[in-house]
Structures are given as structure tokens and as C-alpha cells.
Amino acid sequence: MNEQPSSGIARNYSGARIGVSAYPAQMAHSAATKLTSGTSGEIVLQRAGYGCIDHLARNEHAARTGDAEGIHQIRVAVRRWRATLSALAPFMPQAPRRSASNELRWIADALGEARNLDVFASALLAPALAALPWSSDLERLAMAIDCRRQTAHAAARTALNSARYRTSVRALVHWVDRREWRAGADAATLCRPIGELAPILLSRRHRQAKKHGKSFARQAEEERHRLRLTLKKLRYTAELLGNLYEPATIMEFIRHLKQLLDDLGEINDVWVARNIVASLADLHAPPTEIDDAGRRIIAWHKRRLAGNEAMLRERLRRFLKTEHFWARPLRSSDLDHSGTSLPKSI
Numbered sequence: 359m360n361e362q363p364s365s366g367i368a369r370n371y372s373g374a375r376i377g378v379s380a381y382p383a384q385m386a387h388s389a390a391t392k393l394t395s396g397t398s399g400e401i402v403l404q405r406a407g408y409g410c411i412d413h414l415a416r417n418e419h420a421a422r423t424g425d426a427e428g429i430h431q432i433r434v435a436v437r438r439w440r441a442t443l444s445a446l447a448p449f450m451p452q453a454p455r456r457s458a459s460n461e462l463r464w465i466a467d468a469l470g471e472a473r474n475l476d477v478f479a480s481a482l483l484a485p486a487l488a489a490l491p492w493s494s495d496l497e498r499l500a501m502a503i504d505c506r507r508q509t510a511h512a513a514a515r516t517a518l519n520s521a522r523y524r525t526s527v528r529a530l531v532h533w534v535d536r537r538e539w540r541a542g543a544d545a546a547t548l549c550r551p552i553g554e555l556a557p558i559l560l561s562r563r564h565r566q567a568k569k570h571g572k573s574f575a576r577q578a579e580e581e582r583h584r585l586r587l588t589l590k591k592l593r594y595t596a597e598l599l600g601n602l603y604e605p606a607t608i609m610e611f612i613r614h615l616k617q618l619l620d621d622l623g624e625i626n627d628v629w630v631a632r633n634i635v636a637s638l639a640d641l642h643a644p645p646t647e648i649d650d651a652g653r654r655i656i657a658w659h660k661r662r663l664a665g666n667e668a669m670l671r672e673r674l675r676r677f678l679k680t681e682h683f684w685a686r687p688l689r690s691s692d693l694d695h696s697g698t699s700l701p702k703s704i
Contacts, residue, residue, distance in 0.1 A: 386416035388435060395553025395602055395688050400537065402552050403446055406598060407458075407534035410439035414465075414527065421469070422518055424511050426476040429469050436466045441594035445559045449548040450539040458533045461526040468517035472510040474630055479503055481624075482631050486655040499651035502638045553688055556599045560684040563592040568678050575671055579629040586622040589615060599684075607683040614677050621670045628659050 389412070391405050413435035420428025440462050443455050483503060487496060517523055532538070539548070570585040577585070593615050600608035635652025 386413070386420075386431065388413045388431075388438060390601065391598055393552055393599070393601055395551060395556075397552050399446060399449060399548040399550060399552050399555045400539075402598070403442060403450075403539065403548070404534055404537065406439060406442040407530070410435045410462075411527070411531060411534070413438075418518060422515050424515075426473075426480070429472050429476065429511075429514060433466050433469055433473055436462045437590065438594050438598075440466075441591045442598060444591060445563065445595045445598075446548065446555075448562075449555070451541065454533070454538045454541050457538070458530060461529050461533075464526055465517075465523065468523070469514045472507070472514040474634065475503065475507040475510050477627055478631055478634050479507060481627055482655060482659060486658050490654065490658060493651070495647040495651040496654070498647055499635075499638070499655070502648055503634075506634075506638065552599065553602060556602055557684045559595055560592075560599065560682070563588075563595050564682060567592050571674055571678055574674055579625065582622060583626050583629065586619065586626055589619055589622070593619065596683075602688050603683050603686065604689050607686060611680070611683050614673070614680070618670075618673055618677055621666060621673070624659075624663060628656055628663065631656055631659075 389409060391402070391409055393402060393405075414432055417428045417431040417435070421432055422428075440459055443459050443462075447455055483500060487500065490496065567585070567588045570581070570588045574582070574585070593612065596608065596612060596615070600612070631652070635649060635656070639646075639649040639652070
């Protein structure tokens with residue numbers, strides 16, 4: 359079976375209209391991928407691809423108008439699809455998978471600086487300015503960040519309006535339409551029911567998370583960043599496959615996972631902030647004022663986060679020991695005709 363794109367996707371990404379969004383200038387979240395246990399892994403991959411493209415289309419206009427959430431949602435769309443490609447990597451040839459992943463990475467990287475500066479302004483600078491006494495160096499830092507953000511958003515708009523972007527999206531549409539993951543290899547495993555593959559994919563993600571979560575208390579910021587990326591992949595894979603399982607179990611799992619990701623995200627934001635402040639200090643004179651203001655803001659956030667460290671360690675410990683929802687039977691509506699769940703190994 360070969361999925362066909364939705365009419366919305368076809369309208370927005372066909373021929374000369376590619377890259378010209380028909381959606382309004384407001385951000386949009388991703389839609390859930392509809393699955394049953396009998397859906398093949400190949401169809402899951404195809405639906406996830408079309409879902410990503412639709413998610414891109416629905417946020418392009420907002421991103422072009424400078425909407426920070428529009429830019430964020432495009433990057434989320436890219437990360438979700440890359441997570442799906444990574445999850446299904448054992449079942450498809452490397453070359454076509456990397457081809458799609460590289461196009462997606464280019465899109466994410468093109469918007470990366472704008473996103474990092476948006477986070478710095480809203481999540482780090484704003485609360486610190488509200489809490490710290492006013493000073494001229496803090497004001498200069500705020501002005502420097504605003505100027506840099508405008509430049510980064512202009513670069514993001516240029517990227518989204520570029521021939522390179524249109525080429526990338528067209529290549530991704532063709533990759534999904536033509537099922538290019540079949541190139542050069544037998545796709546038999548990928549064609550098996552997702553009810554069989556899901557526990558394998560989720561268990562693999564969870565093992566990776568446990569590996570990167572070892573000795574968490576002694577981990578440097580870069581190691582915690584790798585753990586965060588691994589947990590993001592687990593979240594995206596769980597959300598993709600979650601409707602195969604009872605809603606209550608998957609929702610509780612995702613709730614705990616989101617809390618962990620929020621905590622680790624705050625740590626990562628402070629880590630990224632150091633590089634942003636250093637780059638601003640290099641560009642502005644006198645550099646010591648920008649640098650001093652940045653150090654004050656980063657120090658304020660580190661003190662705030664230090665109070666959460668014990669709770670974060672406990673949350674991670676409990677999460678990694680939690681019973682896996684994928685070890686339970688598939689939801690009753692996804693049982694086969696004999697009344698038993700599909701096999702969980704290949």
C-alpha cells in the first residue's frame with residue numbers, strides 16, 4: 359500500500375507553489391498520527407513524513423513574520439521526523455535515511471540561531487531582568503540581544519524564502535511519495551505491522567536513555583545535553599506510537615517525561631547562553647559590560663536551578679525505573695481477530 363498525501367500537503371508542496379504557504383500567519387502544533395497495530399512500519403514512516411511536511415507548511419507563514427513560536431514549531435516538526443527516521447533506522451538502508459535526515463538538519467540549522475536567541479530573551483533574560491536590580495550593563499545586554507535577534511530572524515526569513523529551502527522540501531516530499539527508503543535494500547521488516555515493531559523501537563529508545571542517564575549526578579552539561587536529546591527521541595517515538603496503547607498509561611509516561619525534559623531544557627538553556635554572551639562580548643565595546651551582565655544573568659539562573667537539582671535526580675531515577683507501558687498489552691481496539699495482541703518480537 360502506498361499512502362497519498364493529504365490535499366492540503368499536495369496544494370502547498372506541488373510544482374511552483376512549493377514553499378508558498380496557504381496557511382494563516384499563526385503557529386500550529388503537530389497533529390497526531392493515526393495508527394492501528396496492523397498498520398505497517400512503512401505506512402507509519404510515510405504518515406509521519408506527510409505529517410512533518412504539513413506541520414512545516416502550517417508554520418512557514420508565522421515563521422516568516424518573525425513569530426518565535428512559528429520558528430520553534432518548524433524545528434519541532436523536523437525533530438519529530440528525524441526521530442522517526444532514527445527509530446526505524448535498523449529496518450531501512452542507511453543512504454536514503456541519511457539523505458532525508460540531512461535535508462531536515464539543514465532546515466533546523468537554518469533556524470537554530472533565531473530559536474536560541476528567542477529562548478535567551480524570553481526564558482533567561484526576561485525573568486532575570488525582573489528579579490535583578492536595574493543596571494546599565496543589563497540594559498546594554500538586552501539591547502544587544504534584541505539587535506542580534508533581529509539579524510537572526512532576518513537570516514531565518516531569507517532561508518525560508520530561499521531556493522535551497524524549496525529544494526529541500528521538494529526532496530522530502532519526493533522521498534516520502536516515492537518511498538525512497540526502499541532503495542537498495544529489502545524492506546520486508548519495515549512492512550511488518552507496527553504492533554510488532556513498537557515494543558522493539560520503544561525498548562531501544564529506553565535502553566539508550568538509561569545508558570545516557572548513568573552517573574547523572576556527576577555529569578557535565580554536555581553529557582546532560584546528550585541525555586536530553588535521547589529523552590526527546592524517546593518522547594517523540596512514544597507519542598508517535600502511543601495510540602497503540604491504553605491512553606492512561608501513555609499519558610502518565612509522557613507527563614513525567616515532559617517534566618524531565620523541561621528541567622533538562624533549563625540547564626541546557628543556561629549552557630547555550632554562555633556561548634551567546636561570549637559571542638556578543640566579542641562584537642560590542644566595551645566587551646566587559648556585556649560579559650559582566652551575561653555572567654550575572656547566568657549566575658542568577660544557576661542559583662535558581664541548583665535548588666531543583668535533588669528533585670531532578672530523583673525524577674530521573676524514578677522515570678528510568680518506571681514500568682514500561684509498551685510491556686503491557688496493546689489497547690483492546692487494536693487486538694487482532696483472535697482476541698490476543700500481536701507478537702512483540704521479530
